[in-house]
């Protein structure tokens with residue numbers, strides 16, 4: 001939580017002013033961080049969640065290696081990951097992995113299965 005509070009200031013959000021920081025924890029207790037990075041071409045924006053997940057993937061971690069995803073927003077209320085991020089979560093997390101949502105003074109705890117009811121997966125491609 002302290003580290004997230006520190007790095008959220010690094011979020012690049014000149015368009016929305018909505019700053020987000022995320023942390024992925026692996027089962028072997030490694031931590032990977034990300035912030036949202038916006039772009040004048042909005043589609044080129046990447047969310048903090050995917051930024052953090054991609055950091056872990058770049059280090060060789062894969063589905064089954066993750067324990068939790070924690071997301072901090074600079075808002076009064078915690079926010080769920082967007083649906084692009086949920087699709088990335090489906091790819092790399094398991095239903096029992098933890099999702100921890102933080103905002104100013106409030107925290108909500110979920111399991112990934114709580115936010116992904118009908119996932120699109122590899123099975124749908126066959």
Ligand SMILES: [Zn+2]
Pocket residue numbers: 047048049050081082083084085086
């Ligand atoms: Zn997102």
